[in-house]
Amino acid sequence: MPTLWLVLIVVALGAVGYVLGRARALATAGGDNRKLHSLPTYYGSNVAMKTIVPAMGVLVLWLLVQPFVVNSTVSGMMPDNAVSEDTTLGLVMSDVRRVADGLDAAVASGIMSADEARNLRTEFTDVRARLGAAGVALGSDVSPEVLRAAQRFRSLNGTGRLLMTVLVLGAAIAGGIWSVMQSHMDYRARNVVEAGIKALLVTAASLAVLTTIGIVLSLIFNTIEFFQRYPAKEFFFSLVWxxxxxxxxxxxxxxxxxxxxxxxxxxxxxxxxxxxxxxxxxxxxxxxxxxxxxxxxxxxxxxxxxxxxxxxxxxxxxxxxxxxxxxxxxxxxxxxxxxxxxxxxxxxxxxxxxxxxxxxxxxxxxxxxxxxxxxxxxxxxxxxxxxxxxxxxxxxxxxxxxxxxxxxxxxxxxxxxxxxxxxxxxxxxxxxxxxxxxxxxxxxxxxxxxxxxxxxxxxxxxxxxxxxxxxxxxxxxxxxxxxxxxx
Known part of the structure; x- marks a missing residue:
């Protein structure tokens, strides 16, 4: 499922949870707002918050981790002869992603079926011609190793997206059910919601600091690697670029x-x-x-x-x-x-x-x-x-x-x-x-x-x-x- 659709579904579940939480709290108080510990909106906000926040947390974490896991798995299956003296593993993985994107585009446009893309071999002159006519270029130098790795890359990404959808929707539904069950007139919904908003504000403030730290660390590590391969004296004092x-x-x-x-x-x-x-x-x-x-x-x-x-x-x-x-x-x-x-x-x-x-x-x-x-x-x-x-x-x-x-x-x-x-x-x-x-x-x-x-x-x-x-x-x-x- 596309990420945007998944986000919209989670938001919709949060909206439904808001209505259910508010209604359940009023029902436990016999419809009298004065018997509630908090205003009815706090009970609805509590359900919406506990529905959306855990699901979004799972979604963000999954989107951050999945590319590293997939790239590590696919690069680990590449044979030694796939990386020659004239290239590196990074360039080979770039070819793998390019071919995988081409296969995804071909399947999405109906040029080939999902089974055909999954079972494609390197002898695919007619398929390459069809892809070229649609603006998808796989190139004539695609090796069997790269093609198999691209197919594995697509398979892992598809599986990952399916698991992500199940986990995100599961977290949203579980959080919604749990918070709706909490919605009774003695529940301190206002305290929970205000604590959640405070945590959200702290998280937002921390993101700027963490982003700055991440940028600096990425520069530092790659700069250190550069100076391990090239003399610092030549970099800072040479007059030639x-x-x-x-x-x-x-x-x-x-x-x-x-x-x-x-x-x-x-x-x-x-x-x-x-x-x-x-x-x-x-x-x-x-x-x-x-x-x-x-x-x-x-x-x-x-x-x-x-x-x-x-x-x-x-x-x-x-x-x-x-x-x-x-x-x-x-x-x-x-x-x-x-x-x-x-x-x-x-x-x-x-x-x-x-x-x-x-x-x-x-x-x-x-x-x-x-x-x-x-x-x-x-x-x-x-x-x-x-x-x-x-x-x-x-x-x-x-x-x-x-x-x-x-x-x-x-x-x-x-x-x-x-x-x-x-x-x-x-x-x-x-x-x-x-x-x-x-x-x-x-x-x-x-x-x-x-x-x-x-x-x-x-x-x-x-x-x-x-x-x-x-x-x-x-x-x-x-x-x-x-x-x-x-x-």
Missing amino acids: SPSFGGGSELGILPLLWGTLYISLIALLVAVPIGLFAAIYLSEYAGPKVRAIAKPLLEVLAGIPTIVYGLFALLTVGPLLLSVFGADGAGWMKAGTAVMTAGLVMGIMLIPFVSSLSDDIINAVPQSMRDGSYGLGATKSETIRQVVVPAALPGIVGAILLAASRAIGETMIVVLGAGAAARLSLNPFEAMTTVTAKIVSQLTGDADFSSPEALVAFALGMSLFVITLGLNVFALYIVRKYREQYE
Whole structure:
């Protein structure tokens, strides 16, 4: 049974349980609400909670565990000769999943029956032709081992889905029956429901922390594995980035780090002055009507997807800069993809980020400080320059650092606007690349996670994580340390 249907059935059982629990509680009290320990809704909520929560817990746990069990079982049945010197078990398992998906698609579309897919042999020229006509490609190099493993993969997944359906519905029905039997007028349903809601809130709050820990651990373990296969000294101090999946790669992070910082610097040079001046105007000069219109229009930039900014850089800003600084102009620029192209567009993207944070920070400066400055005879501009901005400066610096961390982690604008050349150069009109762009390129396609060329993506991600984490911590430190002086 599809997971969505299963979830809907469990929710429907919870709704039925709510009605039954509420009705049973009222029945035990003779229809008099005053005899109940809790309100009738609590009795219904108790049944719905004990119906849905255990079933969803089983469902989530099963969906997390089943892929590991199936992959481990199928990979264990692969013979030694299935993994040659030119491939790895990871790539073979990728082929197994691809073939299994193709067989599932063929069965779902009616091209072949379930029995035919289960008993398929490697001599299936006519079947491959039918699958190809339907857009399902199994390829001509499917070995007997891979085909058998794919069939076993499908079988285990089907069995797992059936067991999951039985267990989830069983947990929902058992919880519903048990909680309905508890629904009598002396049962403390309100206490149970409130304790359950508190546990749910704690779980939701813990998920963010656990997700962060999981991300960090996945990066750490794969980074350690990378440094076991590639020297850390070469990674951190080499000036060459030249990956080669055939061997002989040079994986120095410095060219990528230079491109990242260079593009981010240009972006900040664009975003900080414009965003800060916009924030000062909106908070100090604009009237309520102008502010009500201008601020939402400025923040529309924050809602534009980064891929759209990337296309804007590729199709508009790049050709515009090329016409001015290219061969027909100053002669400094050879192509539309360059550091300047990505930096300008990224700066435009960061303007609402800087302006919104700075506007909130400037508005937080007490009005009494402005009034005191006016009382001493200062003009409005003098008050802004000598009182408001210095008072808000720690928060503004924190906003700039947060914008810098946002710029460092940007990908799509860099991919489409800056090019893919990993080089150390001071010329902003040359193509360069960043850490995030190379993470994408190294993990595109069927990556072999036993090779340094694929594992380097995790080392790059860990390096970027440490840099952005440091910027965020420093920004929050500045904001929290100095904000209290003006409260």
